[in-house]
Amino acid sequence: MQKAINIVNKRAKFDYEIIDKYDAGIVLTGTEIKSIRLGKASIAESFCEFHNNELFVINSNVEEYLYGTHYNHRAKSERKLLLNKKELRKLEKDSQNKGLTIVPLRLYTNEKGLAKIEIALCRGKKNYDKRETMKERDTQRDLDRIKKSY
Numbered sequence: 001m002q003k004a005i006n007i008v009n010k011r012a013k014f015d016y017e018i019i020d021k022y023d024a025g026i027v028l029t030g031t032e033i034k035s036i037r038l039g040k041a042s043i044a045e046s047f048c049e050f051h052n053n054e055l056f057v058i059n060s061n062v063e064e065y066l067y068g069t070h071y072n073h074r075a076k077s078e079r080k081l082l083l084n085k086k087e088l089r090k091l092e093k094d095s096q097n098k099g100l101t102i103v104p105l106r107l108y109t110n111e112k113g114l115a116k117i118e119i120a121l122c123r124g125k126k127n128y129d130k131r132e133t134m135k136e137r138d139t140q141r142d143l144d145r146i147k148k149s150y
Contacts, residue, residue: 007042019094023117026107035073036109053092055088101122
């Protein structure tokens, strides 16, 4: 059995307020999935856009496969996401609202070895929201330390 791959976008939860989450399939070539299974991918600066009623993840980085030949893939390219029509329509309608965007949260492989991507409909946080998040995290950490000492 292969090890599970879990590549997380750490900045997403800090920079965005998550409204709704979806799990989507992703269209990959042979060398792309091999590179992802080696853990050579990043979704830190990526986002999602609609082109002709289809959802694409933009600016995701999947490093070239080390043992690939001239059939190797490009590291940064648009990759199509697979969702139900109903989910696509709902996401497209919601993303057209002012201030909402679609951001990938996690790239992972499921039990069957297929690559999936968890995307979320998000609203950007203001600076004071980010400070509030840091404050809550610090107070929770302090409480955990106090509980651990008893």
